[in-house]
Amino acid sequence: MQAERKSETLTGWLLAAPLTLVLLFFLILPIAMIFVVSFWGATEFSIYPAFQFDNYQFLFSSPVTYQVFAKTFMYAGVTWACTLVIGFAVAHFLAFHVRSLTWQIALFLLCTIPFWTSNIIRMISWIPFLGRNGIANSTLMELGIIREPLEWLLYSDFAVILAFVHLYTLFMVVPIFNTMMRIDRSLIEAARDNGASGFQILTNVIIPLTKPGIMIGSIFVVTLVMGDFVTVRIMSGSQSANVGRLISNDIGLLQYPSAAATAMVLLATVLIMIAIMLRFVNIRKEL
Amino acid sequence: MTKTDLPKTDLPKTGASRRAVLRGAAATAALAATNTIGAPMIWAQNIKDVTLRQFGTGVSNLNEVAQKVKEDLGFTLEMTALDSDSVTQRAATQPNSFDIADIEYWICKKVWPTGNLQAMDTTKIKYYDKISPIFTTGKLRPDSVVAQGTAPSKVGFVTEEGSKEFAAEPTRWMTLIPTIYNADTLGIRPDLIGRPIEHWSELLNPEFKGKASILDISSIGIMDMAMTCESMGEIQYGDKGNMTREEIDKTIAIFTEAKKNGQFRAFWKSFDESVNLMASGEVVIQSMWSPAITAVKTRGIPCVYQPLAEGYRSWGGGLGLSKALSGLELDAAYEYINWYLSGWVGGFLMRQGYYSAVPETSKEFMSENEWGYWYEGKPATGDIVSPQGQKLAAAGETRDGGSYDERMGHVACWNSVMDENQYMVRKWNEFIAS
Known part of the structure; x- marks a missing residue:
């Protein structure tokens, strides 16, 4: 009896071991490394082991850091709101308005088609479209809506957010659609029988039941936007910076310790944000 | 480049097949031709590996x-x-x-x-x-x-x-064994500007608001900034390649203000970005590299590598x-x-607008017309084509900036790293984030 239990424990450990090892080597160890390096010192061309707070001190004393973090939050916030509205609308349409499963699957696949090409390509294809002499401007001008080309379409915060929304809306659609499909249709019928209007059904039945999906989607979008650097660089024409760019600039200039320190601060920020989000919804219930 | 100067007895006498020996001989000949001593190349065969x-x-x-x-x-x-x-x-x-x-x-x-x-x-x-x-x-x-x-x-x-x-x-x-170099200046779209540009200060001219660009590589960008600030008469530098903190602060301040006023359309980091900015007309004046000008021109879009009174950044x-x-x-x-x-590479690069470290040897690998156009600054006597076969200039045109001596003789400063590099980089980051 005892031996049997022992072997069960052993099997348990063995089953957990591969994942633990993978996480240990490819997640915990690198992060620990970054943490250690963030206290190191750097000269122009090399880094040396040390235990100093210079990197953090510089980071927290520079007004640029706060500006850049504010900008990063702004990008994350606006992108989150846009992707949520669009993602929810698309998921709602797919889940409740499209009746046949075949069509649901077909339309869902349609949503994923843009993801068959690379991220960068999808982003860069906006540039000729939004440019001063691009399709958007020339169309608007031909229609007589504007006289002068709109300068803010490209190389602006607008362009950055547009690209983010385009790139990441699907990450919102998928989890929301998934939870919506699990909602028991009889609940909606019951609500209707009790005289609820369409809007009331949405706010009192569907939204509360889709919360876990919304939260999972939000975590995806927020972490992706917070960690991005290439979209911001390309779409803002290098004119705006977010935290990712700060890190990438430091790496480019061989300032690894300072990059590591910034990365640690970013990691902490994102973790806090996710912790707050998880306080609202228990997503484990859904997994 | 004759094969006869190769002493036959020095050929490796291993049990290699005839073909391998011949191939080795060809390689050896090429090597011997470029080798100072012309010493026997025992390793002629190994070198292929x-x-x-x-x-x-x-x-x-x-x-x-x-x-x-x-x-x-x-x-x-x-x-x-x-x-x-x-x-x-x-x-x-x-x-x-x-x-x-x-x-x-x-x-x-x-x-x-x-x-x-x-x-x-x-x-x-x-x-x-x-x-x-x-x-x-x-x-x-x-x-x-x-x-x-x-x-x-x-x-x-x-x-x-x-x-x-x-x-x-x-x-x-x-x-380092010098290979190629060039004198950089501002690139302009003459068709969209429509007047002569003679000074670096034009980069911050409000006339080009929203249509200017500089490159987002701090060590080079700061030099273009310095050339501009000096030309505007705002700052006198001791050494643009090694600025003091005060000079860096002032320079960045001037450009930050310009950025806030919307002077810049974008900053570029890679070669093709600069080409696209210029070719699409998003930008009409910007820091640029010579082959980027060539790339814009080959699309049939007028673009000039404008020589400026203050000189070049090289x-x-x-x-x-x-x-x-x-x-x-x-x-x-x-x-x-x-x-x-020994010349082939030099000729190849010079036909794209760069200079070779040993100009003399490149001459043999270029036609008289090409040498005259690219190196001597003479009007082309026939079409000038790039190594890829695209037409860059027609007969009668001359190179922007003129001859080698004219261009390389007017270098104001070289790309550099400063003693205050780390400080400059931080300031540069502020500039980008501002």
């Missing part, structure tokens, strides 16, 4: 060169093209990932102290005496003044073999040898360098 890994910025990492190396020298040259930041990073941190570093002189100043590169013995460089004096003494003509910044002559030599200290005068030990690159190179690979690297300077 040698692979040299070269990395550098896109400008000279051309597949055509690798192909020609295979044809002429027999060994394989692997090329990797990266941007300047990545090049610096790799040269400084991953010495075993390359054999030959194709880097700029300012990168050399930064990377040399890491000890990842080894100095070259100039006595093994066949064309050493013919290398342009810009790279040895720093003076194009005996009466010229060495320009500001990291002029190649300032970091071109080390005091002795294995030393990490740069020598003030040419010595036997060279850090840059130069060279080949450095990895510390890890030795034996056969090292010999092959010297062969490669001697071949590089």
Whole structure:
């Protein structure tokens, strides 16, 4: 009896071991490394082991850091709101308005088609479209809506957010659609029988039941936007910076310790944000 | 380049097949032709197994060169093209990932102290005496003044073999073998500007609000800023290539204000970004590199590399040898360098608007028309075409800026790293984030 239990424990450990090892080597160890390096010192061309707070001190004393973090939050916030509205609308349409499963699957696949090409390509294809002499401007001008080309379409915060929304809306659609499909249709019928209007059904039945999906989607979008650097660089024409760019600039200039320190601060920020989000919804219930 | 100067008896007498021996002979002949001593190449066969890994910025990492190396020298040259930041990073941190570093002189100043590169013995460089004096003494003509910044002559030599200290005068030990260089200035779209541009200060002229750009590579961008601020009469620099903190602050402040006023459309970091900005008309005046101008022109869009009164900002690159190179690979690297300077590459690069470190040898690989147009600044007598076969200029046109002496004689400063580099970089980050 005892031996049997022992072997069960052993099997348990063995089953957990591969994942633990993978996480240990490819997640915990690198992060620990970054943490250690963030206290190191750097000269122009090399880094040396040390235990100093210079990197953090510089980071927290520079007004640029706060500006850049504010900008990063702004990008994350606006992108989150846009992707949520669009993602929810698309998921709602797919889940409740499209009746046949075949069509649901077909339309869902349609949503994923843009993801068959690379991220960068999808982003860069906006540039000729939004440019001063691009399709958007020339169309608007031909229609007589504007006289002068709109300068803010490209190389602006607008362009950055547009690209983010385009790139990441699907990450919102998928989890929301998934939870919506699990909602028991009889609940909606019951609500209707009790005289609820369409809007009331949405706010009192569907939204509360889709919360876990919304939260999972939000975590995806927020972490992706917070960690991005290439979209911001390309779409803002290098004119705006977010935290990712700060890190990438430091790496480019061989300032690894300072990059590591910034990365640690970013990691902490994102973790806090996710912790707050998880306080609202228990997503484990859904997994 | 005759094969007859090869002593037949020196051919390797191994049991190799006739074909292998012939191939070896061909490679040996090519080598012997470019080798100073013409010594017997015992390793003629082995050399085909040698692979040299070269990395550098896109400008000279051309597949055509690798192909020609295979044809002429027999060994394989692997090329990797990266941007300047990545090049610096790799040269400084991953010495075993390359054999030959194709880097700029300012990168050399930064990377040399890491000890990842080894100095070259100039006595093994066949064309050493013919290398342009810009790279040895720093003076194009005996009466010229060495320009500001990291002029190649300032970091071109080390005091002795294995030393990490740069020598003030040419010595036997060279850090980089100069390959290509050029004088940079602003690129403009004459059709969209419609008036002559003569000064660097035009970059911040409100007339071009929302249509200007500079490059987002701090060490080069700050120089273009300095050229502009000096031209505006706002700042007088002691040395633009080595500014004081105060000078950096002032310079960045002027550009930050311009940025806030919407002067810039975008900043660019890679070559093709600059081409697209210019070709699409998003930008009409910006810092630019010569081949980018060429690339815009080949699309049939007018673009001028505008010579300006204050002079050029110049840059130069060279080949450095990895510390890890030795034996056969090292010999092959010297062969490669001697071949590089022997003219074919020079001709190839000069037809794209760069200069070769040994201009004389390139002449043989260019037509009289090409040499006249690119080097002497004479009007073209026929069509000027790029090595890729695209037409760049018609008969009668002259090169922007004129002859070699005219352009390289007006270099105001060289790309550089400053003593206050870290401070400058932080300020640059502020500028981008502002």
